[in-house]
Amino acid sequence: MNGKKGSNIEISINIPSSMAKQLDQAGKKSSNGGGGFSFKAWGLKVWEFAKEDSNRVKFSLKVGLAVLLVSLLILFRAPYEVFGTNIIWSILTVAIMFEYTVGATFNRGLNRALGSLLAGILAIGVAQIALSSGHVAEPIIIGISIFIIGTITSFMKLWPSLVPYEYGFRVVLFTYCLIVVSGYRISMGNPMRTAMDRLYSIAIGGFVAVLVNVLVCPIWAGEQLHKELVNSFDSVAASLEECVGKYLEDDGSEHPEFSKTVMDEFPDEPAYRKCRSTLNSSAKLEALAVSAKWEPPHGRFRHFFYPWSEYVKVAAVLRYCAYEVMALHGVLHSEIQAPYNLRITFQSEIREATSQAAELVRSLGQDISSMKRSAINSLLKKVHSSTERLQRAIDVHSYLLTCTCEPPDTTNFSKPLPRLSQTLTNTFSDLPNQLADLDSSNSLETNSSQQLNPSTPQQMESNYHELMRKQSRRLHYSWPPLQVDAFEEEGSAGDFLPRMKALESTAALSLATFTSLLIEFVARLDHLVEAVDELSKLAKF
Template identity: 55%
Template sequence: MDKQMECIEINIPTSTHAKPELHETDTKFGAKEIWVQIQSVWEFCKEDTGREIFALKVGITVLLVSLFVLFEAPYQVFGSNIIWAILTAIIVFEDTVGATFNRRFNRAVGTLVAVILAVVVAETALSCGHVAEPIILGLSMFMIAVITSYMKMWGALVQYEYGFRVTLMTYCLIVVSDYRIGNPVRTMIDRLYSIAIGGMISVLVNVSIFPIWAGDQLHKELVKNFHLVADSFEECTKKYLEDASEKSKFTMSSIDAFHEEGAYMRCQSTLDSGSRFQTLAQSAKWEPPHGKFMHISYPWLQYVKVGAVLRHCAYEVMALHSIAHAKIQVPYKLRVGLESEVEEASKEAAEVVRILGRDISHMQWSVKDSHVKRLHNSIKRLQSCMCFQYSYMLASTFDNPSKSFANISHMFYHLPYQREMMEEEVECYHHMTGKQLRRLYSWPPREADAFEDIKLEESTAMLSFTNFASSLMEFVARVEHLVEAVHELSKMAKFKSAL
């Protein structure tokens, strides 16, 4: 018995010593997780200070409205129905001034319409007797619910969806309270002044304390997207002209990081901005003239149209990005033949896009005919050289390849930027042609099949090359439409002319 007790006494210290180690590990792991969460919250706060400002303004608004309830004097004047002012302030307050004005207008009009309908229907139902009164009130609520729910889905009335919702809610509350309490006029008055107080305080706080204007945000985001598209376009063309592998016949680009590259993410951000622009433009329409937007009826919807044309340019950049990451590519020695033309065209197009963005930012019009003319000339040179280069790549499929290549080489030799490459290209071509012909007429016959496979791969590569050049030309064509859209905006917004 004594020996057993000794064994128990020896084992107990060992088990009690193991528990603190596990507890200490769990504590460290929990502290690390908490620290990671704190860092993520801090990064979220640093991304946009407007969120903190918006939250503080909502708190100030609710505090000011609640004083009508917390202090005895105003509460005795307005009564318990003043609680609707707090509810209105919370619902009406939005992050931008224009959105707050829009909400306030929808709530005021919706409440006013509901009050008028409720008083008329309530008096009519009351005059029909106690038996018909609940039936009329029930049918009226049904009809109002059907009409408002259907009308708010109408295309032209979607922006007033909140107003229809308020109309339905207010109408039902007044009708029910009138049926049970019997004082619709008093209910109407209470609702009107409560909504007026809550809406007025929300607007005053939003305008007076660090106002966030929807028009300013729309203006800045559109300018930002111009620069994003220009940077992405130049990055894609440079990516395509890179020598991924001089040893391999086709460059095999990895697509693992396709969606993580800067060009792709910037273009995706531009493409996702459509609904955001539409929302900001609708809110900006409700804002009074302010800052540098002092014109009455400022053309905010034209900003949306310009953004739509810019997104069409971003679609072509995405196409160029996918072509640059395609597995089958034109050999670098043939691709570099158009390097100067591609770089010139991309540089001119990106420069025009940046100038348009700067013009919108400074609210001026500085694009001249010389900019567009240089862009046209660069794309014409690319088209001409593309025809020469394409013929050169097809030379291996002719009946007399040596003669055909000699003729095409003569055409290329007259181009200054091709002279340095011609001797090396001619020697390389004759070497490849002789090797391919030996395979074609040698034994066994399957060598000829292998040669046909090579030609099929070359044809596929030529299609990829043509697709890239076509997308680049299409981008330039869309830039011309972009110039027209921005020019129209400059006339509607009365931009000043650059000296």
């Protein structure tokens, strides 16, 4: 403004490489016409959506059929002359009342029927009082009654024990208001006829909705709940095997980006996504259980008062086990990882415990699917025995999980340590042989010089510790990812080794965390077996 030229300001924005790649791909798609609407792509999505669950197509066709049947009452002159414009309420009833499952339709229909009946009775009573009070007081009484009914119904539907009947209170409110107001303006003093015609129309619509939903390709909520629970068992078992398999096979060569880990984008782990959906299915299963209670005996569920609530309890215990699988998955994708050589040292014990636990979970799901009881106790004993072997292996070789490499037993050095069943690397495969050689050489030296040199056991112990330290230094730790020079630059040389030992011990303890979570999963299977056994007794498998 004072004759001075404005200074040029340069702003530089650094875009991460991963985001730059995504922007480039998005630009290529938009340049190739990917941003436009494609009928072929839309048709494929619709086809996949319908193919995923054929009941969706059946439900849509049934709703169309029910609405068509009710609309015939308007298209033909005879029914329309009887009910007049109130017959439209039957169409509204079908559209509102028709639900995905038979049980939900019965539940919605009962709420609709009771709400409409109560609203009709209240409307007739208030209308008679208003008519007898004169033309001046009539609109005042109707307005006050609408305010009172709206306040009471809105408050009652928030009551915890009345939440399942929330739709019924809404029906009472809008049915009462429509009957009273329209009766005052349209019927001109004849609310009784208006209320009765609309109740008849609602009854016709409800009857058509229930009849079509039950007789034409019925979708039972009980069957849906049964299938969902069985699929949840399979998802948890598959996710457990997938997680443990990747943990033992991952040598650290490929790690996902941090953004993908945070956003839970694991395209190579389909079982994990199914297990995650199992954790989020509690509301769906509870809704199906509530709907199933309204259904009559059908299919394999042929006796009254079927224990649908037990399905919800079993699903809750199964989610209790699935939380451990998700925790195992968290260790699998954590930043601190145990070295690959250390993980495969306990490979056979971990795989055995995992396979036995997954087999038990699948067997429980199969028992529910077939509605038959099998010998679960024998499988449970196998799971316990395999888990005990894993615990024993971790306890005996716990020195591998610490930086000090203390031996498990320092009182008897001539007795070799129990070996793990299988190792796949030179780092740990030659350890038992070296220990045996050390024990044999030390035993010979002890026999020859036991009387001359009384300090031989102390020397043997020091030799043992030295060998353990040499073996531990040969391990390749995957964390921390910093170079040795970085640690030397930060601190003195005397402080470097203790810090590295602490970091190595932290990385090795990641394996202890993984195995403890696996053992906890097995411990929770006892509760799952009890829940399934209780369900089988009440459902009379």
